[in-house]
Amino acid sequence: MSEQLPDFPQHVERTERSRQKLLQPLVFDVKNDDLEWIVRDVIEELEFLIDLRATMTPEDFHEEVREQAKRLLR
Template sequence: MREQVLDFQEHVDQTEPLRQKQLEKLAFDSDEDMGQLDWTVRDVIEELEFLVDLRATMTNEDFLDGVKEQARRLLK
């Protein structure tokens, strides 16, 4: 069976979020001072370990929000 071809707007709606995500710069892609980057990575790791330790007392939503927040700190 042949697949139906999407019109251009449908194609853009489906592919644009992924394209935008691929364009995001990671913290290590910038000219940021390596000392600052090192500190940020260590701090994020520490925060993630804290989240894992508290996981049993958190809702799924709160846990996911915490993990996403730490991911945002590494993305620019």
């Protein structure tokens, strides 16, 4: 009836990447004058990607969307 505890090194290996992402501050948390420009530029790029989606592979489309999301993270 007792549950097996997960192996700690395996647990860390499985969860560390997500934990590190959660620790990264969002660009929205930073007070600067460039925030509005960054957000507008990312929106423009995403709209451009949506227009090009029919000519891209799904993998390329997802990668480009991820790249834009990374711009909002620091």
